[in-house]
Amino acid sequence: MTAPALEVTGLHRFFGGLPAVRDVSMRVPVGERRLLLGPNGAGKTTLFNLIAGDFPASRGEIRIFGENVTGKTADQRTHLGMARTYQIITLFPKNTLVHNVVISLLGLLKLRFNPLSDIRKHTALWDEARSILALVGLEHLAERTVADTSYGEKRRLEIAMALAQKPKLLLLDEPLAGLSADERRDVERLLQTIPRDVTIIMIEHDMDVALAFADVITVMQHGQIVVEGNRAEVVADPKTREVYLGH
Amino acid sequence: MIRASRQQAVLALVAIAALLAMPWLVTSDYYINIATQIVIAAILAMSLNVLVGFGGMISLGHASYLGVAAYLTIYLSTHAGVGALGSALIAIGATTLLAMLFGYLALRASGLGFLMITLALGQILWGIAYRWASLTGGDNGLGGPIRPRPFGIDLMNPTAFFYFTLIFLVLAVWLISRFVQSGLGQSLQGARDQPRRMRALGYNVWLIQWLSFVFAGFWGAIAGMLYAYYHQFVSPQALHLTTSAETLLMVVAGGTGTLFGPVVGAALVVILKNVVSAYITRWLMLLGVVFVAIVLFMPEGIVPGLRRLRETMKMRPASSAEASLPAAEERTT
Ligand SMILES: Nc1ncnc2c1ncn2[C@@H]1O[C@H](COP(=O)(O)OP(=O)(O)O)[C@@H](O)[C@H]1O
Ligand SMILES: [Mg+2]
Numbered sequence: 001m002t003a004p005a006l007e008v009t010g011l012h013r014f015f016g017g018l019p020a021v022r023d024v025s026m027r028v029p030v031g032e033r034r035l036l037l038g039p040n041g042a043g044k045t046t047l048f049n050l051i052a053g054d055f056p057a058s059r060g061e062i063r064i065f066g067e068n069v070t071g072k073t074a075d076q077r078t079h080l081g082m083a084r085t086y087q088i089i090t091l092f093p094k095n096t097l098v099h100n101v102v103i104s105l106l107g108l109l110k111l112r113f114n115p116l117s118d119i120r121k122h123t124a125l126w127d128e129a130r131s132i133l134a135l136v137g138l139e140h141l142a143e144r145t146v147a148d149t150s151y152g153e154k155r156r157l158e159i160a161m162a163l164a165q166k167p168k169l170l171l172l173d174e175p176l177a178g179l180s181a182d183e184r185r186d187v188e189r190l191l192q193t194i195p196r197d198v199t200i201i202m203i204e205h206d207m208d209v210a211l212a213f214a215d216v217i218t219v220m221q222h223g224q225i226v227v228e229g230n231r232a233e234v235v236a237d238p239k240t241r242e243v244y245l246g247h
Numbered sequence: 248m249i250r251a252s253r254q255q256a257v258l259a260l261v262a263i264a265a266l267l268a269m270p271w272l273v274t275s276d277y278y279i280n281i282a283t284q285i286v287i288a289a290i291l292a293m294s295l296n297v298l299v300g301f302g303g304m305i306s307l308g309h310a311s312y313l314g315v316a317a318y319l320t321i322y323l324s325t326h327a328g329v330g331a332l333g334s335a336l337i338a339i340g341a342t343t344l345l346a347m348l349f350g351y352l353a354l355r356a357s358g359l360g361f362l363m364i365t366l367a368l369g370q371i372l373w374g375i376a377y378r379w380a381s382l383t384g385g386d387n388g389l390g391g392p393i394r395p396r397p398f399g400i401d402l403m404n405p406t407a408f409f410y411f412t413l414i415f416l417v418l419a420v421w422l423i424s425r426f427v428q429s430g431l432g433q434s435l436q437g438a439r440d441q442p443r444r445m446r447a448l449g450y451n452v453w454l455i456q457w458l459s460f461v462f463a464g465f466w467g468a469i470a471g472m473l474y475a476y477y478h479q480f481v482s483p484q485a486l487h488l489t490t491s492a493e494t495l496l497m498v499v500a501g502g503t504g505t506l507f508g509p510v511v512g513a514a515l516v517v518i519l520k521n522v523v524s525a526y527i528t529r530w531l532m533l534l535g536v537v538f539v540a541i542v543l544f545m546p547e548g549i550v551p552g553l554r555r556l557r558e559t560m561k562m563r564p565a566s567s568a569e570a571s572l573p574a575a576e577e578r579t580t
Contacts, residue, residue: 052447053446054443054446054447073446073451074443074446074447075446075447075448075449075450075451075452078446078447078448078449079449083447084447086444090441090443090444091441091444092437092440092441094440103433103437103445103448104448106430106433106434107445107448107449107450108449109430111430112430112431112433112434112450112455113430113431113434113454113455113458114429114430114431115425115426115429115430115431115432115458115462116422116425116426116429117429117430118425118428118429119428119429119430119433120428161448165448165449
């Protein structure tokens with residue numbers, strides 16, 4: 001039996017005594033498409049930050065592909081095959097789009113420690129970055145500065161930077177938020193092209209948006225998991241309705 | 248940044264040509280010595296700029312590397328009987344090791360904490376130099392004729408010594424400009440702008456900053472060795488906070504994160520210090536005034552400031568025509 005892509009047990013995170021994540025346990029097998037639902041402030045992003053190693057858990061254990069990463073740094077976890085996007089866009093605004101993707105590619109290469117070798121001369125790197133931009137439909141904007149692109153383009157660049165790392169476990173934090181219906185369809189189609197062996201966990205707070213995407217849905221509220229199951233189960237569960245209508 | 252680099256390379260060539268021609272243009276030893284001081288200060292400022300400009304790590308302890316390398320160069324060759332080349336190599340090597348230790352300590356913090364640790368470490372060194380008189384000569388400092396004679400060239404000649412230091416400046420410009428575009432330099436700039444994102448992309452931000460810190464310390468040590476050769480003397484002043492602050496001033500005045508900003512800043516400070524101090528005794532005050540003026544009128548530093556000015560000059564005709572339209576309308580209403 002292969003280890004799950006992600007296994008979280010008894011995870012807690014407190015902010016100044018207030019729990020943002022409370023006793024969360026979940027298991028995501030390799031290749032699964034998991035949707036993480038819940039209203040604003042439910043603790044979804046905090047859970048991602050704990051999994052990615054942005055800050056340590058107050059209590060609990062995290063395993064990625066069977067390896068206990070609870071004490072590992074964010075960059076070490078990334079080298080195990082994890083990648084993520086951010087809900088709040090964190091790109092390099094003064095650099096071009098292709099340069100952003102190159103920085104993403106560089107993160108996994110030994111070249112990142114080389115003090116002499118000019119990265120502009122590594123043409124294969126830039127070609128690869130352009131091909132990844134093509135994947136998300138941004139090839140024509142490769143030389144544009146991030147600051148001069150639209151919100152939807154930035155969101156797609158976020159995804160491109162995560163894809164550049166060829167992740168085995170991909171965490172997407174509200175990739176559809178703030179997009180027009182057209183852009184949303186583009187991103188949904190893009191997500192469908194990701195190979196099936198890549199495990200994806202996607203956060204969304206709008207219930208109707210991304211149900212089609214998910215094999216399993218986890219609903220969070222007040223830092224806890226309230227419902228978990230396949231689409232039919234979650235939709236039928238009265239607790240789901242409570243989360244979405246009860247406030 | 249990438250597009251500007253060809254223009255920068257041309258500028259560098261012009262600057263180097265001008266520097267090479269310097270001794271023909273000014274024949275007085277006095278001015279050649281000032282040019283030499285500028286070159287040494289420029290190497291130190293460029294190395295600090297690796298931290299401040301490209302790393303976003305503001306250090307107030309960069310005199311540490313200048314001072315320690317200068318003390319070691321002089322001590323080894325005048326008191327320990329080590330040859331010129333040996334002294335220089337040991338001084339640079341040991342100072343780089345010191346940068347490894349200081350970087351390890353200072354990078355436990357960031358921002359203001361980092362600044363305070365570099366400041367404190369520098370003050371400790373200054374205290375040692377001042378107090379441990381049996382080794383350092385205390386307030387009297389250390390001195391002796393230590394300029395080497397590489398390949399039989401007499402470096403006591405100011406022009407020859409100027410060219411000697413110029414070789415190191417050219418090397419510094421070349422290798423630091425490469426560093427800026429290298430994998431490590433790009434990682435450093437990413438860590439400056441988005442440290443969290445960089446970690447998530449697989450970068451060990453701490454290690455990248457530490458390696459860059461050591462790289463900066465190495466070039467600080469080169470400046471220190473040249474400083475020792477130039478003055479043939481070193482005192483606690485080389486390690487003093489004002490030396491660190493002056494170096495930071497050069498970087499900020501010239502333009503952080505630009506290749507040539509620190510060189511311009513170094514020229515400004517050294518010229519003010521030497522030329523103006525002949526006429527005005529309170530030259531530090533004048534330096535303060537100049538600095539305030541730069542902060543007010545060119546907060547980004549001289550080099551980026553001039554670039555901005557040139558661009559607004561180019562756009563002036565179009566924008567002033569536009570600007571006059573609403574004004575004319577106002578008058579009619
Ligand atoms: N860095 C932080 N410091 C303090 N409180 C935080 C921090 N991050 C999140 N929180 C709090 O944790 C709770 C969950 O937030 P978050 O995980 O962002 O929710 P979601 O992503 O589900 O909307 C919120 O009450 C938020 O205010
Ligand atoms: Mg969120």
